[in-house]
Amino acid sequence: MLSKLPVLYSLQHCPYAMRARIAIFRSKQAVLIRAIKLNNKPPEMLALSTKGTVPMLVLSNGTVIEESLDIMLQVLKESDPDHLLTAQGQLPLIEIISIIEEFEQHFFVAVEAYKCAKRYQETNIVECRQACEVYLQKLEDRLSKHAFLTSEREGLLDIALMPFVRQFSKVERQWYQQSPYPKLRAWLNSYLQSPMFTKVMAKHELWVDGHRDILFGDIKK
Incomplete structure (x- = not known):
């Protein structure tokens, strides 16, 4: 029922x-x-x-x-x-949760500041974007080693962070499309084009x- x-x-x-x-x-x-x-x-x-x-x-x-x-x-x-919690080759769950919490405390906050800078046409938008890029580079580095963020198989970290990377990508679309994060763009695009x-x-x-x-x-x- x-x-x-x-x-x-x-x-x-x-x-x-x-x-x-x-x-x-x-x-x-x-x-x-x-x-x-x-x-x-x-x-x-x-x-x-x-x-x-x-x-x-x-x-x-x-x-x-x-x-x-x-x-x-x-x-x-x-x-x-x-x-998703136990994909072979990925980090222990406790470490994955720790990474997610780090992104929640810093990257998610930085993305909100970046969005506000764009919305209100503030002069510090580049600085706000660069604060986000510190974390984008970490993700790009991970994706340079394997197909997903923690291994060759999709895991919890991928689905936990994807919506926030999507949010970042929508702030300055043209800049994002030319950004130096090709593997991250391909990873995100695979989600955005999926039936799921x-x-x-x-x-x-x-x-x-x-x-x-x-x-x-x-x-x-």
Whole structure:
């Protein structure tokens, strides 16, 4: 029954919500997705969490998970058919999580500053971009050694960081297309052109408009 499925509160273009949806999709599990707008959050969501941020996953037993990385780990530990947590040759999971947390603390913040500099036509946009490039170079170096960020097979680090690299790439598109990160561009492009990405980025009716259950996931009939 649909009522027994976990519920994901999500925002279409939020990179944190995006990576949670990718992990759910890749785990081949089903959830009920509730699309929201930040300026009109459903009372049902706020009743579960005063934090009121997305993504938020409510498990069938009522447990609420409010951090995107925790959601990714939760669903992939339950079902990981593509071995994203244990791809042969990749770093131990604890080290991968440490790298993700480093990017969250520094790269993600730098990308936000870069976006703001572009939006408000600030004079420090080059400096903001260069702060991001420190981390882009780390990713380019990794991709110079193998096809994905930690090994020859896709892993957790790839899907955890991809939405934020995508966000960076959209700030100054022309500069990005000519940037000295060819392997990173090819890696990102392979995601953006994938059927998986199209499904993960599908637009859903807002929960507050209809309160209808919408099934989400790569579910095989």
